[in-house]
Amino acid sequence: MDKVKILANYLPPDAAPLIGRWIDYFKCEFKISRNRNSKFGDYRPPHSGKGHRISVNYDLNQYAFLVTAVHEFAHLHTWNEHKHKAKPHGAEWKNNFKKMMQPFFEKEIFPPDVKHAIISYLDNPAASSCSDLTLYRSLRKYDTPKELVTTIEKLPVKALFKLKDGRVFSKHEKLRKRYKCIEVGSKRIYLFSPVAEVEPIEH
Numbered sequence: 001m002d003k004v005k006i007l008a009n010y011l012p013p014d015a016a017p018l019i020g021r022w023i024d025y026f027k028c029e030f031k032i033s034r035n036r037n038s039k040f041g042d043y044r045p046p047h048s049g050k051g052h053r054i055s056v057n058y059d060l061n062q063y064a065f066l067v068t069a070v071h072e073f074a075h076l077h078t079w080n081e082h083k084h085k086a087k088p089h090g091a092e093w094k095n096n097f098k099k100m101m102q103p104f105f106e107k108e109i110f111p112p113d114v115k116h117a118i119i120s121y122l123d124n125p126a127a128s129s130c131s132d133l134t135l136y137r138s139l140r141k142y143d144t145p146k147e148l149v150t151t152i153e154k155l156p157v158k159a160l161f162k163l164k165d166g167r168v169f170s171k172h173e174k175l176r177k178r179y180k181c182i183e184v185g186s187k188r189i190y191l192f193s194p195v196a197e198v199e200p201i202e203h
Helices: 003-007 013-025 062-085 091-106 112-122 133-140
Strands: 029-033 041-044 053-057 160-162 168-175 178-183 189-192 197-201
Touching: 003 013, 013 062, 013 091, 041 062, 053 062, 062 091, 062 112, 062 133, 091 112, 112 133, 168 189
Parallel strands: 029 053
Antiparallel strands: 041 053, 160 168, 160 197, 168 178, 178 189
């Protein structure tokens, strides 16, 4: 099946042809991946006979999918130019992300609030990765509503919650940017992003 048609199921349709061209131009293996709680996408440089590989989670809304795809292609482009000499989210990557985002701004692909969040993210050197919460929250507004799912930051302290894999945790205090949570079964401590999606448990 034509890759642009497949991509149009996940991306804003007007963005699919350009992403399709990038896949061909960079000779990249582009994979639509299962959900991964720890990340939205992934880039791996050529290694052991394999070429560039990018994966993006299948369950992102169309704007989050596009931002993630451009984020990963900017890593690829930066690797081609600098190999391991550039920092993962350093100035070289930021410049490439900015340049590669430009065609989508020109086509008016993004809603104004998302475009504004991307621009302020790119102008903020402290926001070193896609964990930028302002950008993430503006993208989340375009998710389809999910029942029984909330984010860690909305739960009260000591609340119990469940992950998709069935593990149960209790929420504790915030440590810098993440919340300390304890798995009920093992008593192990984990740190969760404020915007991690969980299912609250009544107790």
